[in-house]
Amino acid sequence: MRSLRTRLAGAVAVLGLLATGVSQTATAAEGATAADSAPPGSEPRNLVFGTAATQSSTYEGGAANRAADGSTNGSWGRGSVSHTGLESQPYWQTDLGAAKKVDKVVVWNRTDCCTERLSNFWVLASDTPITARSLTDARNQAGVTATKVSSLSGPSAQVAMTRSARYLRIQLEGTDYLSLAEVQAFGDEVVSPSADAQKWVKHSPFGMFLHFNMSTYQNTQWADPNGNPADFNPTALDPEQWAQSMKDAGMKFGVLTAKHHDGFSLWDTAQSDYDVARSPYKGGKGDIVREYVDAMHAKGLKVGIYFSIWDRHNGDSTELIQNQLRELLTKYGQIDYLWFDGWGWHVPYSKIPYQPVRDMIREVSPHTVVANNDHFGTLQTSDVIVYEVPVQGMPPATNARPVDASDTLDTNSTWFHTTSTGEPRPASDIVDNLHKANAGNALFLLNVGPDRTGRLPQNYVDRLKEIGSTS
Structure with a gap:
């Protein structure tokens, strides 16, 4: 969780631009898309997200896929900016994978510096590859639609178009660096809530978040990733108490921090030596995830697991993530809810792509519902939209998408x-927030951190009983 981070910026005003024909300068307009009439809970699909982007050159690691990773943050230091070298008519382009209806393209500028560089650029679209290197030749290529944007009056420019396109290019007129925070394209494709996610939120309105890991023993919210496994030593671990307290509060499920940002795992993972098996704790089955799952099942509760994609001990690796998730999703029976953190806001999707990981989860555990705390607010990177209440506040009272x-x-x-x-x-x-959440198609996930003994403090246990008797 991000107790020390501010909320990612929400929606910002953009400059509406309407393409009036091939090689025409865009004029201000807004224009609706076919996605506007989609079923409740659906949202327009960003056709560029996760696509195979390339560019004319790359400056100091500013890879092209940074502008196709869903983040409009625009900070070089946060890995959010694609960047070419200094050259004549630099370009960025991507392949949408198939010809798709495109109603608008949104081009986002970087936010940290050099914003004036993104001016006098063209947005080109085509059903066939745009192969010409020079801007003039590319614009004149058969089937290419080209729209000029002279300048941006805000962080982004919106270019409206009505055509089929598979290939998109952003290209400067003159000689400069081309740096982009993000490129988005929208048409008639939508992303709709999954049936499993809608069912999960409806039937699991209240749950307990259990933040319990190395941070508990280092007395901090974000533990040192190079800590000593010997630090982790609960003396009276009691998952049965956790589960009973959930029942007393009227909860239906729990979510345990199996691995936080420091990378320490509460199960004996074959992928790392930084786990509970190397700690002094040998009670129960020596596997805290196993003890937790067994206690939950014994009380008839659903099982959720928190997993940080950002791993400050083992590093950022798609292979590591998939292997550890496979362990969690196959060793303990059905995992109903998988709660991701650190993805998107720290480890960008340009580094750990979303789709391969999500596809693996669907293959291994088809009915596991994913909540992803990236603060992007989109179903393209999560089955359930997460609101981290201490940072973001409560979700809207009227909401058609599944929310946590x-x-x-x-x-x-x-x-x-x-x-x-x-x-x-x-x-x-707590009861007030629970009712507000449930009224807005959201489940309410209430955190209670076990102490160093491995038990919930008694004053928290008593309060949970009180919540259950009044909710």
Whole structure:
């Protein structure tokens, strides 16, 4: 979780531009898309996200796929900017994979510096590959539609078009660097909520988040990734108490932090030596995920697992992620809910692509519902849209998409139990937020961090009972 981070910026105003023909300068307009009439809960699909982007050259690692990773952050330091070298008429382009109806293209500028560079550029679209190197030749290529954008009055420019296109290119007129935060394209394709996600939110309205891992023993919210496994040593671990407290509160499921950003795993993973098997803890089955799952099943509760894509000990690797997820999804029976963190906002999708990981999950565990805390607010990277309540506030009261409202019982909004953790909030506050969430098609995921013994503090146990008796 991001207790020290500010919320990613939400929607921003963009400059509407309407393409009026081949090689015409765009004029301001807005224009609706076919996706506007999609079923409730659906959203326009960004056709560029995750596509195979290329560019005329690459400057210091500013790879082309950074402008197709879903992030409009626009900061070079955050890995959000594609960047060519200094050259004549540099370009960025992508292949949508098939000819698709395109109603508009949105080009996002970087936000940290050099914003004036993105001016006098052209948006080119074609059903066939755009092979010419020079801008003039590319514009004159048969089947190419070209629209000029002279300047941006905000962080992005929107170019409206009505055509089929498979290939898109952004190209400068003069000599400069071409740097882009993101390129998006929208047409008549939509992303709709999955039946499993809608069912999950409806039938699992209330759950417990259990932040319990190495951070608990280092007395911090983000543990040192080079910590000593010997630090992790619960003396009275009691997953049965966790599960009973969930039942007492009227909850239907839990979510345990199997691996947080520091990379320490609460199961004996074959992919790393930084796990519970190397710790002094030998109680129960020596596998805390196993103990948790067994306790949940014994109480008739559904099972959720938190997994950080950002791994500061083992590094960022698609292979590592897939292998560890395969362990979690095949060793413990059905995992109902998989809650990702660190993806998109720290490890970009240009580094760890979303689709291969999601496809693997569907293959291994078809009915596992994914919640992804990237703060992008899109179903393209999550089955359930996450609202981190202490950072973002409660989700909208009227909402057609499946939503997760994750909050803390702690008055100090800590996730892991530390010396900074305060008293539990009043039951009335929690019940009020629970009702607000459920009224807006959201489940409510309430965090209670076990202490260093491995048990929930008694004042929290008592408050959970109170919540259950009044909700």
